[in-house]
Amino acid sequence: MSSLAKIARICGVSVGATSKALTGKPGVSEVTRQRILNVAAQQNYRPNRLVHAIQSGRSMTVGLTCNDFQDDFVGSILKGMLEVLYEASYDPIVISWDLCVHEGETVLRTFAERRVDGLLMFPPADQPTHAYLQELKSFQRPIVVVDQVFAGVEDYDFTGSQDYEGGQIATEHLIKLGHKNIANLYHLETSTGRARLDGFRSTMQKHGLIVHEQWMYNIEHYGTKEAYNHAKRLLSEKNGPTAIVAFNDWVALDVLAAARDLNLSVPNDVSVVGFANLRVASSVRPRLTTIAQNPLLIGRRAAKRLLELLDGEKADSPPHHPVTDRIPVKLIIGESTRPIA
Amino acid sequence: MSSLAKIARICGVSVGATSKALTGKPGVSEVTRQRILNVAAQQNYRPNRLVHAIQSGRSMTVGLTCNDFQDDFVGSILKGMLEVLYEASYDPIVISWDLCVHEGETVLRTFAERRVDGLLMFPPADQPTHAYLQELKSFQRPIVVVDQVFAGVEDYDFTGSQDYEGGQIATEHLIKLGHKNIANLYHLETSTGRARLDGFRSTMQKHGLIVHEQWMYNIEHYGTKEAYNHAKRLLSEKNGPTAIVAFNDWVALDVLAAARDLNLSVPNDVSVVGFANLRVASSVRPRLTTIAQNPLLIGRRAAKRLLELLDGEKADSPPHHPVTDRIPVKLIIGESTRPIA
DNA sequence: CTGAAAGCGCTTACAG
DNA sequence: CTGAAAGCGCTTACAG
Incomplete structure (x- = not known):
C-alpha cells in the first residue's frame, strides 16, 4: 500500500x-x-483513515452488538442502522454476544480499544454479569440500547417497540371478537416478553376477564419444541382456550403447526395472534394476525439517536437525559383470528 | 480517554x-x-489499537459486505464467520451493498482506507459495474467470495454450496417418487439459481423426461407476489405439473400458499421441493421437503479460508491458486412431497 | 508556493 | 532498570 x-x-x-x-x-x-x-x-x-482517527479522536466507527441475525426482525433493524450510519460516513464493527457468553466485558473492551465513537447495543441474551456492568459504566462513549432493556442499562438511551401496548392491542382484538378464554404463550426471559405479557394481563383485567393460570405458559427457548408442545397441550384440553396470544410469530407458527397436527383449524377452532409481523407472517396460511413492529424505523431511529449524541459531544452540550423511544406497533389482521362462534 | x-x-x-x-x-x-x-x-x-494497526500494518479487521440479513440463511453464515473471526481476534466491519447501488467501488474504497486485512464478500445484488471491478482488481488484500459468484470474480477464493448438485438431488427425489411432469420456479438473477436450474435440467434429461417450458418460470424478485402468482397459474392448469421445484424455501412457501388459496392439497395434489432448509421449513405445515445447505459451515469455512490467506501473506508464501469450496447439501424429506398417485 | 517540524498514541531498538 | 529518540502515516500551524 x-x-x-x-x-x-x-x-x-x-x-x-x-x-x-x-x-x-x-x-x-x-x-x-x-x-x-x-x-x-x-x-x-x-x-490511511486509521491515522485520521487517531489525530481527530474520531474513528468514525460504531460498535454494534447482536445476539443473532436469525430472522428479518433483527435483519431489518440492522438495515435501518446501516442506512443511517452509511449516510453519516460511520461504519459499524459488529460483535456477536453469542460468542462471548459470560464475558461481555471483553466485547466492550475490544470496542474501547478500537476507539469506536459510540455503541449500538442489543442487550446480551444472558443476564449481564457484574464485570460486564462494571465495564459498561466505564465505557466512555455514547450508548443506545436497542429492542431489549435489562437491569443496569436504565441510564442509557433506548429505542424499541411499544411492547406493552402491543400486548394490549393483541388482547383487545381477541376480546372484541368475543373471546374470553384466552391463553398466552409468553417469554419471561426478555423485557419485550414481559411487557407484552403485562399488556395482556392489564387488558384482561380491564375487561373483567379471568386469566386462567393453567393456560399461561412461559416459553423459555422459542426455537425449540417447547412452544409446540405447550400449544398441543392447550389445544387438547376440552373446554380449552378459544384464543391464544403468542409471544411472537415464531411461537404463533408453532401453534398453527400444533393445531394442524391435531387436525384442528385455525381460526375455526382456535384464534392465534402473533407478534412482529415477520416476513413469514403473510407467507403462511392462514396468514397470521399479528402485531407489526417497525424494525426498519427502530434501526434508523437508534442510529440517528446515537449520531445526535455524538454531535452533542462535539458541540460540548450539557449532559443529556436518556431518552426512551418506543416505536408504535400496529395490529395486522390476518386469517388466524375470527369472531367466536 | x-x-x-x-x-x-x-x-x-x-x-x-x-x-x-x-x-x-x-x-x-x-x-x-x-x-x-x-x-x-x-x-x-x-x-489504542488503531496505533497498533498502523505500526504493525495489521488492523485485525475484516471487511464484510452483505446484501441483506433477511433470513436465517445469511444469518447463520454470518454467525459462522463471526465465530471464526472472533477466535482469531479479528473483528468485522460490515457494509451493506444495498446502500450503495451502482457505486460498489465506494465500499471497497472505504475498506481500503480503513485498512481491513481482508474481505469476506457476498457479491452485490446488481451486476457489478466496470468501476467496481476495477476497484476490486486494485484491492490489494485477500478476498473470499461467499455464496454467489459473478463474472469478474473467478480469480478469487469462493465458499458456497453445491447448488448444482442440490438441483439434481431435488429433481431425483421427485422422479423417484414417480413424478414426470415437473415445473420449476427458478431464479436466473443469481449464480445459485442458475446452478440449481442446471441441475434440474440435467437430471430431467438424464431420465429422459421432457422439460415443459411453459411450466418454467423465472422469479425475478422472490420477496414479492411473483412466485405466488406463477404458482397459482401452474396449479390452475388442467393436466398441470404434479410437482414443482422451487428456487428456495420462500418460493416453496408461496407455492404452499397458492395451493391453499386454491383449495388444493400439498402434497396430495402437488408435491413441492424447496431449497435452504430455513428455520421456517420445519415450522410450517406441511413441513417442507427441501435441500438443506449448511450456512454455519459456509461461514466458518469462508472465514477460515480468509485467515489462511492472511497467514500466507505473513509467511510470504508463493501466490496461491484460488480455491472453490462448495459445501455439500442434503435432502430433507418433509411432508410437501409424496409418491405420485 | 513550498518545506521542515511538531504532534496524534504508541512500540522498539538504542544509550546511559 | 530507565529514559530519550526514531518511526508508523498522516495533518497542520509555522517559517522561508
Missing part, C-alpha cells in the same frame, strides 16, 4: 505539500497539485 | 517504561510495573 511519503518522493515534493494536494486544501500550485493527483491515482493511493 | 503519556506522567516514569509494563515486556522492575499497572487500571486505560 503506497503511502503519502512514497507519493511525495515520486513527485519530488514534501509530504506536507502532498497532503494538501490530496485533501484539496489550499497552499499548492495547481500544476503540482495535478502532478500529485496523477501519481496518487496511478499508485492507487488510499489515505 | 487516558493515554500512555498520562499514565506515565502520573507514575513519574517514561512513556517507554509504561509501555513495557503494560504490554508485559521485560525491562521494568517489578515494583514500578505494579505501580504502573495500578494507575492504568484506576485510570481505566485502554490501549
